[in-house]
Amino acid sequence: MKAKSSLLSAVSAMALSAGVIFSGAGVVQLAAVTVAEAAVVNRIEVRGNTRVDAETVRNYVDIRPGRNFGPADVDAAVKRLFATGMFSDVRISQSGSTLVVTVDEQAIVNQVLFQGNKKIKDADLTRQVQLQPRGAYSSAVMEADVQTIKQAYARIGRDDASVSAQIVDLGQNRVNVVYTIAEGDRTKIASIAFEGNTAFSDSRLRDVIVTKQSNLLSWLTRNDVYDQDKLQADEEALRRFYYNRGYADFRVISSAGQFDEAKNSYTVQFVVEEGQRYKFGDISIDSSIDGLTDDQLRAQLETKSGSYYSAQDVEKTLVALSERVADLGYAFAQVTPRGDRNFENQTISVAYTIDQGARAYVERIEIRGNSRTRDYVIRREFDLSEGDAFNQVLISRAKRRLEQLDFFSSVNISTAPGSEPDQVILVVDVVEKSTGELSIGGGYSTGSGPSGGFVVEGSVAERNFLGRGQSIRLAVGGGQTSRDYTLSFTEPYFLGRRISAGFDIFRNTREYDKYTSELTGGTIRFGLPITQTLSTQIAYNLQQENYGYNSKCLTADVYDLTKCDPISSYLSNVIPSSWVKSSVSGSLIYNTIDSMQSPRNGTYANLTAEVAGLGGDAQWVKFTGRGTHYQPLADEIDLVGLVSLGGGHIQKFGNSNLRVFDHFQSNERMIRGFRYNGIGPRDGVTGDHLGGTTYFNATAEMQFPLPLISESIGLRGAVFADAATLYGTDLVGGGITGDAMKWRASVGVGLTWASPFGPLRIDYAVPVMQETGDRVQNFNFGISTRF
Structure with missing residues (x-):
C-alpha cells in the first residue's frame, strides 16, 4: 500500500514537471497526465522581472514552499498576477522541487499624446483616459480609452469623431501612447417630433424640453447636443408639464434618437399618451x-x-x-x-x-462626490440634521434646494440602514459641475438716456467661490457715453442661518447732452426668506454723486450758449456739485414665477421703501412698487398674457430740498413710445424735462410664438398697451409747466429674443395719448426683462 502511494506521488510530480502550461486565456493545463494528488515544492523562483520585486510576485502567487498545491492553485495564481495589470504574459511551471514563475512585464508609459484635437484640450482628455505617464501599458486599456475619447466628443455634439491609437517603442520597455483624433463636423439634431399629443402642439412641447433642434445659433448655445441622459431629463420635464396642467394619466411611451450617418444628424421622436384632463x-x-x-x-x-x-x-x-x-x-x-x-x-x-409614522431618526448624513464643495454647504440645505426625526417630505425639499444651487449636474439622496432598527443613514451623492462664468456681451439701446447707444460688458463670476457656496462677480462695461464698474459678493448663509449677506461696490459715469455725472458708492445688503414665495431685503447705501458740465458745452470752463442750448436753471442750480446720499432701504419680494428667463405663469412683485438722511446731504423718503402677473391664455398654442402695475413717490423732509436728480424720470420700463425722460414736468423756458415726484404706470401685453420660425431660436412676438403718468415737483422756483397728473398711453408690437448674450427686445410703440412738450420715440431696443 505504501509503495502504491509513493508511486502515485511520483507520477503526480512527473506530470506537473512535465506539462504545466499557461495559455493566453488564463487556463492551466496539465499535459497527458491528470494530477491525482497535490504537489509540494521547496522554493519559488521568479524570472523575467526587472521592475517588479520578486517577493511581490511570490505574494500574488500565494503558493508556499512545503505546502501542498494543485492545478487550481496555479490557475488562481496566474489570474491574480494578470489582474495586477503589471504583466503582459505569465507562465508557471515546475522544475524538480522548484516552482518557476516567468513573467513578461508590461511596458511603462512614458507620455500620453493627443493629435488633431482642437475642440477638447489635452488637459481635459488626459483627465478622462486611464493610461497615464509612469503607469503600466495595456492594449485593452488603450482600446477602452479610444471609446472614452469618442464619448467625450459625443457629449459636445461630435458623434462622427474618429479616434485611433498607436504606441511608439522608445526602447528599454518604455512606450509613448499616441491618440490621433479626427474631430469631424458637429452632429446636429435635424428635428424633434412628438406623437400622440393633441392638447399641446409640437412647438409648445419642444419649448418644454432641454434638447433643442439645430439652428443658426446652435454653435453658441450648444443646446442641440444629443444625449440619452438629456432625453431622460426631457421625459421628466414633459411629465411635470402635463401633471401640472391636469393630465394626471400622462405617460411617455418612448423617446429615442435616430442617427443618420450620411447627414451626421439625429431625428428625435417622443411618443406620448396624454390621457384625460382632470x-x-x-x-x-x-x-x-x-x-x-x-x-x-x-x-x-x-x-x-x-x-x-x-x-x-x-x-x-x-x-x-x-x-x-x-x-x-x-x-x-x-x-x-x-x-x-x-x-x-x-x-x-x-x-x-x-x-x-414609525419612530425613525437620522443617524448621520453621508455626502459623497463633492471634491470641491464643502460638506457644510450641502448639509445646510437640509431642514433636518443628525438625531432629528426622519421626514421624507423635508428630504425631497432638500434635494430640490441642492439642485437649485446649480453647483451639481446631478443630485441623488438615498437611505441606508443605521446601526439600530430605528436609525436611518441619508446618503447624498452629487456630481459637481463648473460654476465659474466668463461672459462678454454687447448691444445697442435706442434710448437717449444713460443707457443709450452701443454698450459692451464683460464679467467674471463664480457661483461657488472656494467651494463655500459664496458668489462673487466683477463686471466692467460701457458705451460711447458711459462707463460702469461693479464688484459684488454674496454669502447666502450669514452666521450659519438662511440669511444672505453681501455688498456691492460700483462706479458709474455718464455723459448727457449738457452735463456729466459720476456716481461712486456701495451697498451692504441682507436678505431673509419669510416663506417659500415671500422674502425681504434690507440694505444700507452710501453714494457720492458729482455733476459737471459736458466739456463740449464749455469755453474756458464757462458754459457756452453757442455750443449748447441753454441749460435749465434747475440743472444749473446743482451743476457743478458734489452730493452725498446715505440711506437705508427695505424691500418685500413676492415671487411665484415659473421661470425667470421665460416666464409664462405666476406673479412677481417688489415693494421698496428707501429713507435718505442718515448723514450726507439728501433728506427724503421714497416708495416704489411694481407687480407683474403672467397667465397662460391658450396653453396649447403657447399664448401668454401679462398685466403689470407700478408706482412711486418721493417726499422730502427736514431742511433739504429735492434736487432735479432726485425726481423720478420716465423710461421704457414706465412707458414705451416716449424718449427717456420724455414726459412729465418741464422747464417752461428750455423745455427740458425735470422728472416728477410721483408716477403710476400700467401695461397689458400678449406674447406668442412666431409662425414658421423654430422655437429653438428663441424668438417670440408681443402686442402691448402702456399707460403712465408722471407728475408733481418739489423744485424751488417758477416757470415749471406740465406738472399736473396727465395720463399718457401707447400701443405697439414687440419682438423678444432669448439670445445667447441675454434676453433682448425690440419694440415699436405709437403714442395714442400725449401732452404738449412730450418727446416721442417709436423704436426701442434693449434688455427685455421687465420685472
Missing part, C-alpha cells in the same frame, strides 16, 4: 392622530376644488402640512396624499391622510 374634486384631511383637527391644518391647503389638477400644488400642500404638523409637536407624523379618480366627471378627489 380637475380637483373634494379636498379633505383625514387625521388619525388624537388632538390634530382639520381646522388646525386647512389653511395649509394649496389644492382647491374646481381648479385643474396640479401635481405641484399637491407637493406644496404636502410640504406645508408636514411643517405645520411638526410645529404642532408631531415629529413622526406622515402625510400621504390619496387620489380618487372619477372618470365620468373627470375629477380627482384628494384626501391627505395623516398618521403617526
Whole structure:
C-alpha cells in the first residue's frame, strides 16, 4: 500500500514537471497526465522581472514552499498576477522541487499624446483616459480609452469623431501612447417630433424640453447636443408639464434618437399618451392622530376644488402640512396624499391622510462626490440634521434646494440602514459641475438716456467661490457715453442661518447732452426668506454723486450758449456739485414665477421703501412698487398674457430740498413710445424735462410664438398697451409747466429674443395719448426683462 502511494506521488510530480502550461486565456493545463494528488515544492523562483520585486510576485502567487498545491492553485495564481495589470504574459511551471514563475512585464508609459484635437484640450482628455505617464501599458486599456475619447466628443455634439491609437517603442520597455483624433463636423439634431399629443402642439412641447433642434445659433448655445441622459431629463420635464396642467394619466411611451450617418444628424421622436384632463374634486384631511383637527391644518391647503389638477400644488400642500404638523409637536407624523379618480366627471378627489409614522431618526448624513464643495454647504440645505426625526417630505425639499444651487449636474439622496432598527443613514451623492462664468456681451439701446447707444460688458463670476457656496462677480462695461464698474459678493448663509449677506461696490459715469455725472458708492445688503414665495431685503447705501458740465458745452470752463442750448436753471442750480446720499432701504419680494428667463405663469412683485438722511446731504423718503402677473391664455398654442402695475413717490423732509436728480424720470420700463425722460414736468423756458415726484404706470401685453420660425431660436412676438403718468415737483422756483397728473398711453408690437448674450427686445410703440412738450420715440431696443 505504501509503495502504491509513493508511486502515485511520483507520477503526480512527473506530470506537473512535465506539462504545466499557461495559455493566453488564463487556463492551466496539465499535459497527458491528470494530477491525482497535490504537489509540494521547496522554493519559488521568479524570472523575467526587472521592475517588479520578486517577493511581490511570490505574494500574488500565494503558493508556499512545503505546502501542498494543485492545478487550481496555479490557475488562481496566474489570474491574480494578470489582474495586477503589471504583466503582459505569465507562465508557471515546475522544475524538480522548484516552482518557476516567468513573467513578461508590461511596458511603462512614458507620455500620453493627443493629435488633431482642437475642440477638447489635452488637459481635459488626459483627465478622462486611464493610461497615464509612469503607469503600466495595456492594449485593452488603450482600446477602452479610444471609446472614452469618442464619448467625450459625443457629449459636445461630435458623434462622427474618429479616434485611433498607436504606441511608439522608445526602447528599454518604455512606450509613448499616441491618440490621433479626427474631430469631424458637429452632429446636429435635424428635428424633434412628438406623437400622440393633441392638447399641446409640437412647438409648445419642444419649448418644454432641454434638447433643442439645430439652428443658426446652435454653435453658441450648444443646446442641440444629443444625449440619452438629456432625453431622460426631457421625459421628466414633459411629465411635470402635463401633471401640472391636469393630465394626471400622462405617460411617455418612448423617446429615442435616430442617427443618420450620411447627414451626421439625429431625428428625435417622443411618443406620448396624454390621457384625460382632470380637475380637483373634494379636498379633505383625514387625521388619525388624537388632538390634530382639520381646522388646525386647512389653511395649509394649496389644492382647491374646481381648479385643474396640479401635481405641484399637491407637493406644496404636502410640504406645508408636514411643517405645520411638526410645529404642532408631531415629529413622526406622515402625510400621504390619496387620489380618487372619477372618470365620468373627470375629477380627482384628494384626501391627505395623516398618521403617526414609525419612530425613525437620522443617524448621520453621508455626502459623497463633492471634491470641491464643502460638506457644510450641502448639509445646510437640509431642514433636518443628525438625531432629528426622519421626514421624507423635508428630504425631497432638500434635494430640490441642492439642485437649485446649480453647483451639481446631478443630485441623488438615498437611505441606508443605521446601526439600530430605528436609525436611518441619508446618503447624498452629487456630481459637481463648473460654476465659474466668463461672459462678454454687447448691444445697442435706442434710448437717449444713460443707457443709450452701443454698450459692451464683460464679467467674471463664480457661483461657488472656494467651494463655500459664496458668489462673487466683477463686471466692467460701457458705451460711447458711459462707463460702469461693479464688484459684488454674496454669502447666502450669514452666521450659519438662511440669511444672505453681501455688498456691492460700483462706479458709474455718464455723459448727457449738457452735463456729466459720476456716481461712486456701495451697498451692504441682507436678505431673509419669510416663506417659500415671500422674502425681504434690507440694505444700507452710501453714494457720492458729482455733476459737471459736458466739456463740449464749455469755453474756458464757462458754459457756452453757442455750443449748447441753454441749460435749465434747475440743472444749473446743482451743476457743478458734489452730493452725498446715505440711506437705508427695505424691500418685500413676492415671487411665484415659473421661470425667470421665460416666464409664462405666476406673479412677481417688489415693494421698496428707501429713507435718505442718515448723514450726507439728501433728506427724503421714497416708495416704489411694481407687480407683474403672467397667465397662460391658450396653453396649447403657447399664448401668454401679462398685466403689470407700478408706482412711486418721493417726499422730502427736514431742511433739504429735492434736487432735479432726485425726481423720478420716465423710461421704457414706465412707458414705451416716449424718449427717456420724455414726459412729465418741464422747464417752461428750455423745455427740458425735470422728472416728477410721483408716477403710476400700467401695461397689458400678449406674447406668442412666431409662425414658421423654430422655437429653438428663441424668438417670440408681443402686442402691448402702456399707460403712465408722471407728475408733481418739489423744485424751488417758477416757470415749471406740465406738472399736473396727465395720463399718457401707447400701443405697439414687440419682438423678444432669448439670445445667447441675454434676453433682448425690440419694440415699436405709437403714442395714442400725449401732452404738449412730450418727446416721442417709436423704436426701442434693449434688455427685455421687465420685472
